[in-house]
Amino acid sequence: MSEHRPDPRTWVAGVVFLGLAGFLGATLPRSDTSEKVEAAIAKADNPVSSDAAESPKESLKPAFRPPGDDEIPKNEFGDAVRLGERIFHDTQGNAREFVGNSLQCANCHLDSGRLASAAPLWAAYVAYPAYRSKNEHVNTFEERLQGCFLYSMNGKAPAANDKVMVALESYAYFLAKGAVIGADLPGRGYPKLAKPAKLDYAHGQQVYAAKCALCHGADGQGQSAADGSVVFPPLWGPRSFNWGAGMSSITNAAGFISANMPFSQGNTLTDAEAWDVASYMDSQERPQDPRFSGSVAETRKLHHDSPMDMYGQTVDGVVLGQNSPAAGPRP
């Protein structure tokens, strides 16, 4: 994935583009918010503690290799593994009752949860139980999976003994075969990029238009095939992940984007492009945080108090979270 080399024309275009972006950035009036964000970023030591951004980008150790499909045993356990894999790449078709948006697990966990630096299941499986600052207690792997449904899928959490949960846990366990329990495996979560000097929304918007809109649409609402199946996931709006999802943290989004986007061209964006386009994506409205207390300001203080989290911040004169569609599946 890293052997992609831009041709000289791309370089020239990039230099011109960055120059133009810099000029625009210098001439545009800056809002109070962005100045505060910059100041806070400079001070923040560990802005977001979510388990999605934990692997160092510079790690060159070979990633763990999960077993292939041909190693799935032909028995009852194998059936659960296969169901887990089906749920993973067709969550809409196989776990519909727990899903409230248009996403699939595999949208963020590429190669059906196998790919390093795309939050692989094998690395997560051996990392639990673990304490998470997100909910301030020790979480089992089951609770972590439930969190995915509640936040990333904007749905509702299946019970721990639900068929869907049993299948997903079986699949994760199968993929982690041979991995060391408790190891912080290289490739876990998304790469953690060096902190940016600033986040540039206008530059992010330009990067989005140039590199992302082709697939995800100018309005970020994704694209579907003629039969209605969602091919490119919506990145914001009512059919995307909600404000409680890990991907709504700019830190996580920048790591994912840097390693994996544009699709099939991972590691081709500069860190500044990844940070800025992540901040652009995460500065759009999306379904409400299921933990919403009734007050955006209070919910921000309780769950989003980070410069890398735009919930409750003002963008283009609007407080994000103020006009969010309600959390959870809609009737």
Added chain:
Amino acid sequence: MARTRRMRPVVLCCFVLLLSMPIQAATAHAADGRQIASGGNGRNAPACSACHGAQGEGQPDAAYPRLAGLDSAYLIEQLDAFADGSRDNETMAPIAKALTPDERQAVAKFYAGSVTPKIEESRKADDKTIASGAALANRGDWSKGLPGCGQCHGPAGQGVGKTFPQLAGQSAGYIISQLKGWKDGKRTNDPLHLMTGIASKLNDDQVAAVAAYYASLPVAAAPAAMPQGSKP
């Protein structure tokens, strides 16, 4: 007064001429896509149907692609690319250049709207090749950083929007020639150079396998516009 009276027929003539001009212009520019497809444009573009078939069904054995049901914006972009050389093709370049923008649009619309059965290839690939193509098309080969083709071209190669054309029922020979074209730098009009990157990672066996798989699929139903991000 006498002078004014003499002017009158001239003024009337000018008026009639003026009135008729836009009509003439419109007639000259209202390109008929079906007519161009079946008979050429009367200048240097011959009938498309000679190679692509009367309804755009293509000639799979000769690697002349199926055009029926492809997105019209995609088809226009390809004609533009043949004309400007970003799709380097000896046959299509002079034809595309001979078509005016209106004619390109008209003929693209005609083929986009055409619904016609698939022409079966005379030499069918074996099941094993098709199965390995299906695996690659649906899952990719992430050890090489290759996503599945269907992750952009949609389930069963039905195509997505104006950028990712339908592959289902396309000529295998044509798919192979295009993947080779991206590898060799003869086709460079791919957005973000996505296909250039993809093709560079495919070996010849994989190219043959995905081509066989997509050629084996039935053509998708006529594409219907769906709101973005919507569910069925």
